Amino acid sequence: MTPLTSKVCVVGDFAVGKTSVVERFVTNQFSEKYLSTVGVKIDTKEIDFPALGLTHKLVIWDVAGSEEFGSREMAYLRGASGYIYVADGTRSATLKAVERLQDQISEAHGSVPCVLLVNKRDLRQDWEVSDERFDALATKYNDAYQTSAKTGDDVDQAITRLAELIIDNDMRGA
Amino acid sequence: MNDLDQLKELLFGAEKQALDSISERVERREIRTADVADILPEAIHQSHQKDGELVESLTQPVGECFQRALRDEPETYADALYPVMGPAIRKSIMHALRNFSQQINEAVEHSLSPKGMKWRWQASRAGIPFGEYVLQKTMRYRVEQAYLISRENGLLVDHVHHESSKIKDSDAVSAMFTAIQDFVKESFSPDRTGRLESADMGEFTLWAVHGPHALLVCVIRGLPPKSLRADLSAILERIHFRYGDAIREYKGDTSTIPDVEVELERCLQFEAREESGKARKGPPVLIVILLFLLVVAAVVLGVRNWMYSQQQEKLDAALNAAPGIYVTNIDRSGGHFAVRGLRDPLAMEVTDVAESLDIAGERLSVSMQPFQSLQPGILAARAAQMFGKPESVDFSVSGTTLLVSGDAPWAWRQTLQSRFSNLAGIDRLDTSGLQATDRQQFADGIVSLNQRKFFFQSGVNFVEGDQDKLREFASELAKLKDDARGFGYSVSVTAMGSADSIGDAAANAALADRRASFAASVLASAGVDARIMRQPELRTADGQPREDVSQRFVQIDLQLESLPDLP
Numbered sequence: 001m002t003p004l005t006s007k008v009c010v011v012g013d014f015a016v017g018k019t020s021v022v023e024r025f026v027t028n029q030f031s032e033k034y035l036s037t038v039g040v041k042i043d044t045k046e047i048d049f050p051a052l053g054l055t056h057k058l059v060i061w062d063v064a065g066s067e068e069f070g071s072r073e074m075a076y077l078r079g080a081s082g083y084i085y086v087a088d089g090t091r092s093a094t095l096k097a098v099e100r101l102q103d104q105i106s107e108a109h110g111s112v113p114c115v116l117l118v119n120k121r122d123l124r125q126d127w128e129v130s131d132e133r134f135d136a137l138a139t140k141y142n143d144a145y146q147t148s149a150k151t152g153d154d155v156d157q158a159i160t161r162l163a164e165l166i167i168d169n170d171m172r173g174a
Numbered sequence: 175m176n177d178l179d180q181l182k183e184l185l186f187g188a189e190k191q192a193l194d195s196i197s198e199r200v201e202r203r204e205i206r207t208a209d210v211a212d213i214l215p216e217a218i219h220q221s222h223q224k225d226g227e228l229v230e231s232l233t234q235p236v237g238e239c240f241q242r243a244l245r246d247e248p249e250t251y252a253d254a255l256y257p258v259m260g261p262a263i264r265k266s267i268m269h270a271l272r273n274f275s276q277q278i279n280e281a282v283e284h285s286l287s288p289k290g291m292k293w294r295w296q297a298s299r300a301g302i303p304f305g306e307y308v309l310q311k312t313m314r315y316r317v318e319q320a321y322l323i324s325r326e327n328g329l330l331v332d333h334v335h336h337e338s339s340k341i342k343d344s345d346a347v348s349a350m351f352t353a354i355q356d357f358v359k360e361s362f363s364p365d366r367t368g369r370l371e372s373a374d375m376g377e378f379t380l381w382a383v384h385g386p387h388a389l390l391v392c393v394i395r396g397l398p399p400k401s402l403r404a405d406l407s408a409i410l411e412r413i414h415f416r417y418g419d420a421i422r423e424y425k426g427d428t429s430t431i432p433d434v435e436v437e438l439e440r441c442l443q444f445e446a447r448e449e450s451g452k453a454r455k456g457p458p459v460l461i462v463i464l465l466f467l468l469v470v471a472a473v474v475l476g477v478r479n480w481m482y483s484q485q486q487e488k489l490d491a492a493l494n495a496a497p498g499i500y501v502t503n504i505d506r507s508g509g510h511f512a513v514r515g516l517r518d519p520l521a522m523e524v525t526d527v528a529e530s531l532d533i534a535g536e537r538l539s540v541s542m543q544p545f546q547s548l549q550p551g552i553l554a555a556r557a558a559q560m561f562g563k564p565e566s567v568d569f570s571v572s573g574t575t576l577l578v579s580g581d582a583p584w585a586w587r588q589t590l591q592s593r594f595s596n597l598a599g600i601d602r603l604d605t606s607g608l609q610a611t612d613r614q615q616f617a618d619g620i621v622s623l624n625q626r627k628f629f630f631q632s633g634v635n636f637v638e639g640d641q642d643k644l645r646e647f648a649s650e651l652a653k654l655k656d657d658a659r660g661f662g663y664s665v666s667v668t669a670m671g672s673a674d675s676i677g678d679a680a681a682n683a684a685l686a687d688r689r690a691s692f693a694a695s696v697l698a699s700a701g702v703d704a705r706i707m708r709q710p711e712l713r714t715a716d717g718q719p720r721e722d723v724s725q726r727f728v729q730i731d732l733q734l735e736s737l738p739d740l741p
Contacts, residue, residue: 005345005426007327039357042349057426059329059349072360076353079327081425170425 002054006166007061008159009077011105012086013097014065017119020149021086022062025159030150037064040076047163056163060084067097069104077105082166083114084159085141090120092128095137102141113165115158116141121148287459306338315396316445318378320438321348322413323389324424328352331388331424331431334438339393351391355382385410387421392441402444413437482509488531489513496522497551499542510537517542520555548599557597561590567608576600579607584616584661613661620654620665620734623647630726633685634692644693647730648700655702659737666733667702669693672709674725683708693728704730 010018019037024030026043041062048055063069063076077083085102087094098116105112116137118129138144142165145158182190199205221228244251290308297307319335321344330348335341358370373380379398383390383406390410394402413434414421420431486506493501493513498521505512511533513524524540547553550571557569557576567580576594587610594603626647628640636644651667658665671690673682690706697704709729 003428005329005428007329007349007426040353042346042353044343044346044349057345059345061349061353071366072357075356075360078356079324079329081327170427 004054005057006081007079008058008082009061009063009080010084010086011063011101012065013067013094016086016088016094017149018065018086019062021117021119021155022060024149024152024155037062039064047160058163068100074108082162083112084162085114085116087118088120089118089127089129090123113162113169114141115162116144117147117158119147119149121146121153122150315394315398317392317441318395319393320441321391322438323348323352323391324421325387325389329426331421332434332438334435334442336442383407383410385414387418405444409440482506485531485533489528492527492531496527497549498547512539514541516545518547518552519544520552553599574600575602575604577604581609581611584610584613616661617734620732624732625729627727627729630689634688644696648697648702652700652702662737664735664737667704668707668731669704670707670709670729670731672725672727674722689728
């Protein structure tokens with residue numbers, strides 16, 4: 001199959017579960033231990049698209065959490081083909097942070113395929129994000145998912161969807 | 175020409191001429207061929223520039239043409255390729271031979287040296303072949319891996335490496351290097367123009383060469399020369415020249431930059447080994463080892479020679495100290511000894527003496543002439559052999575005197591006494607320490623038989639049984655008298671008759687004599703001569719005769735005397 005490699009950045013506020021989402025996606029594992037990411041952490045994962053006859057390798061840049069990016073973080077995002085925005089459903093403020101980050105990124109790098117992951121679905125009872133607000137946000141992003149890195153719910157689907165969006169975007173660009 | 179034709183001529187004359195001309199060009203093959211020949215080079219050029227379809231279309235027919243031509247006219251192509259193939263083959267063989275000889279040199283040079291042993295151990299710990307470890311250690315530098323990375327997005331364009339290099343996820347490495355690059359630029363370069371150009375990691379050095387659109391990162395083992403950066407820059411420039419636009423637009427689809435690997439592999443050709451001249455500064459390891467072995471061998475031989483010399487001295491001393499052995503010469507050849515000299519047959523074997531000094535029999539050859547030794551120990555041994563020495567007897571020699579002690583039969587002693595003078599070197603015999611228990615027992619036996627009495631009833635009639643006892647006694651005595659000479663004694667026998675004092679004294683004396691004579695006759699019948707004597711008559715204190723029947727007896731007295739020639 002034809003290989004394709006894309007850079008994908010995972011961004012979001014502190015402790016929303018960005019690293020856990022990536023770990024769940026890449027290794028299908030979850031750790032209860034919280035380790036704050038310093039700088040950036042990089043993983044890769046290949047996704048096969050037999051129908052398209054290609055293997056899409058995602059080089060995932062897990063950028064340290066922040067409400068707003070500085071020049072260093074913005075440098076990490078350069079050339080990304082897609083973004084995974086991650087928010088914490090139990091903290092509505094993290095959705096605000098995601099919106100700010102998306103505005104910042106769009107301003108710097110234009111329109112790039114992205115998906116929104118409202119994480120910690122396993123703590124649904126503690127959520128501060130209503131379904132109405134989630135639906136409203138979903139329209140702003142290409143796709144929005146209620147995910148749980150702990151249980152793995154919709155993590156694969158969300159990131160695979162982003163991989164598809166990137167392929168579509170490349171094809172359109174070509 | 176009718177009116178209609180004239181009208182057509184007026185209206186479409188020029189077009190008709192053009193149409194006729196075109197028609198003629200289409201219909202005439204030679205004109206079509208000329209037209210195609212005119213545009214063919216340019217058409218091929220444009221098609222090739224546009225995409226690879228032309229190459230794909232031509233690959234099969236051209237290949238088949240080439241195969242047929244080779245099959246039909248091999249000589250022509252062989253002649254054409256000869257100037258190329260000869261040097262190419264020679265170059266390939268030379269390269270292979272050089273590598274082969276270099277590998278052999280390195281393997282030999284490093285396999286036996288202490289450093290080689292250490293490397294072998296370290297290689298086994300690291301789990302890599304020894305040859306590869308030697309290669310790593312003898313390498314001054316070598317470009318192990320090369321990454322071509324898009325500066326725009328940090329995606330890996332291509333990656334090449336040596337077969338022995340351990341490769342992780344090259345895409346992740348590429349991304350991480352870009353992240354570090356960004357981190358350094360953002361953190362330490364105020365104007366954000368700075369860039370990470372090199373990094374050291376243990377035995378590896380990372381060199382980054384920056385181009386407008388791509389970053390060439392090389393992982394180098396060892397210490398590269400500065401000139402290498404210029405070489406790597408030249409390669410990156412060449413890559414930009416050929417693929418600059420494609421790299422700028424690179425979005426992760428490697429098919430958009432074909433054959434960049436060929437260019438990138440040039441990076442791996444940069445390597446330099448330890449100069450062989452450096453190794454020649456010291457003596458070759460093999461010679462050092464040989465010298466060391468020679469020294470060890472010399473020391474071993476020297477020590478062995480010294481030990482053999484010591485053994486020779488000890489053997490000489492031990493043999494000369496052994497009674498009955500006289501060594502005239504000991505020759506030594508290595509650890510082998512040849513002993514010559516004289517040896518009394520009664521002396522120790524030379525091999526026994528040698529074995530007591532841990533000299534095995536196979537290391538010994540003995541040539542000893544027999545002789546008779548007069549050394550005391552040998553003389554004593556010879557005496558023991560000559561006289562059949564009983565175990566209870568000890569011989570020793572002092573000067574020319576043979577000292578005999580212990581306990582031995584009288585007869586053996588007599589033999590010794592008579593024959594000792596036959597022993598060379600002995601002129602005197604001392605038997606003061608020698609006892610003859612059998613002679614003493616004989617004497618004791620005589621004493622026990624002395625003064626035996628045999629009683630009479632009256633006259634010369636014995637009491638019942640005593641006459642038989644006397645006969646038995648006589649037989650026993652006869653035997654003892656025969657034995658006495660063998661023990662150096664003579665036994666004299668006296669039959670002393672006795673009678674009581676009742677009656678006439680003269681008659682009693684005569685009766686006592688008759689009793690003695692009768693007993694003597696009994697003894698004589700057994701071959702024992704006996705003197706005859708009479709016991710004095712016994713009377714009471716006032717001189718009155720005693721009536722005592724117990725005085726009616728004959729008493730046999732034995733007297734033992736040594737024969738005159740005995741001590």
